[in-house]
Amino acid sequence: MKVTFPHMGNMAIVVKALLKELNIEFIPPPPITKRTLSLGVQHAPESACLPLKMNIGNFLEAAEKGADTVLMAGGIGPCRFGYYNQVQREILNDLGVNLNMIVLEPPDNHIGELLKRLRALTGSNSWWRLVKAIRFAFAKCEALDDLEKAASRIRCRELQRGDVDRVYAQACEAIDQTTTPKEIEQCRDEFLTKMRSLPLDHQKRPIRIGIVGEIYTLLEPSSNGFMEKNLGRLGAEVSRSIYLSEWVNEHLLKGLLPVKGHKLTRKRAQPYLSCMVGGHGQESIGATIEYAQQGYDGVIQVGPLTCMPEIVAQSIMPNVEKDFHIPVLTIYVDEQTGEAGLLTRLEAFVDMLERRKRNQVESGMQG
């Protein structure tokens, strides 16, 4: 059995850690390139949302390298994601690509169900070993999140363009190499220090932007035109409503681990969106409110074109904008979205926020 999995941000490093601990052979999909996307676009239904297409690209490229099994997350509705694997199976089937699919559905009740499903994968490994492997992989996940958060916060202050991203890339590489929980921690601290000791503009008072939206386009930089990096370079401090460890914990582990979840965020959305709508629709509304309350200057909502939960959230966003006085820019991406076009929109938004902030400061001084 040679296991592969879809890319989503730093997910590959985490899954690799899990599989290595369990002594399972794996073939990670090659990094996402133009070819990955065009393979996906060629074989997936045109009207499918972007993540499905990217997944197909990943699977096909991994199969070329010899993978024979896919490990992926599932869902039980109401959004398309829960039905991805069924459609993907049919597509691969028609292409004559033999990939066995192991789908980790979010457990209905408790973690035992997930462990049982993982059993299909783990074979002779003991429960204890499985739990240990999950914890190890999750520790990597959290470390990566810390590094990513730090990078998005300080990128706007770098004096030498590209410094932060260079160190961040090294950090991911190094975390990938770690083999014990202790090493993970050391590695994280080492690189956080490294990042902070880069030549930075500590005087800068940057505008702050929160990014909310659909999970895949939030987590996978290649799908959102490297939005965080570009916003940082345009001079904005950036934070994101959801990080990988939170998604893994909430979606797969059913909140087993003591990590900050989004219960409260969803609750904040209630007066506007009283019902869960699948995906991260409620989180998008709730997180926008939270960002406004924390004094952020603006919010960007991102999602794949035709993303249903985000369309619901987008429809309600004007009310949040008005009640909490925070500008929101909604950006949908698909295979035709170019980084250059996106950059123009980001520039305009950052400009607007900076002007707005200056005006507020000035009128504040007069008043």
Added chain:
Amino acid sequence: MKITSVLTLSPTKVEAERPPIIGIPRALGYYEYLPLWRAFFECLGCSVVLSPVTNKAILDQGVRASVDEACLPVKLYYGHVKALSGKTDYVFVPRMISVQSKTYLCPKFLGLPDMLRGAAAFDSTYPQMLVANVNSRLSGGGWDKALMEAAEELGFSRLRIREAQKIAWKAQKDFEHRLIQGEYPPSALAIWEKSGRVLEPEGVLPRSTKRRESAPSGGPRIAVMGHSYQLFDSFTSMNLLARLKAKGVRVITPLATDDEKCRQATRFLPKRLFWSFGQKLLGSSLHLMNEPLDGLIYVAAFGCGPDSMIGEMVERHARRLDQVPYLLLTIDEHTGEAGVVTRIEAFLDLITRRKEGHLLSAKAQLG
């Protein structure tokens, strides 16, 4: 900030004044649940007003009121709700979360009342809305609970409400029975498009007195698949059904396949579909493909999540069987009638040629 809650009417009002006028938008759930809704409210003594048949003005209203990315059926819903303003005390806007246990409707159905409420906060011309959650995932949380809640808000007594529910279900069951019997859905629905049906001596019509609308025999047998609000709104479907019938086509719609047959037809799939109507679409398509069928037309809403997945499944199965010609019509507000007509004609030509071809080859084999 004021968030308009569902209702503000005090219970005593009903006794004091005339019972309220209830508006029903001729969109989305209307095509499947009108008999239930109308009979229910009329039995309570309310008068029921329907929004006009979809027209250009309603479309324009809807397009203006909603976000660009929403699907056409949702845009139309906005338009129909607005068309009722000034004509009703309340517009009935059920939040259809789930109408069958363990299933969902699409995220936009779940968010719809909130989306409308959001829009109404900016636009005082929206009518007052009567919202109630329909959630069959919760035990005892289906239509009965929703109607009970709605009517209690209006100030009716439980006893009276239960009585009305009984009659309403009789009406609904009769309607569904007719559909399964193969009655042409628009004519089964037409009975309920006039007011006062429940007051007629026979109350709910005895079953199937009306002859089944048998289209001319011998014409091609074509399955027309799609959400009912897509197929039966003749404005959005470009009058597709009538056009086909005029050409002598025997049209079959998904409503004519019962749940059991749908389940049988999809049993071989590893994963059950969690959208209730989606399950009907997929099950019905697969079921009909196993019968003699000359073609299948799938009418999808542009940007529709479920259609993108189900349409793909259906198409792949149709192609694999290589017996059932498949036509996908994707419709949005920019779709031109002429284009649709041309494509239908080409499709019918193809079917005729195939049939002749089969005849010829059969003859050749005989001779």
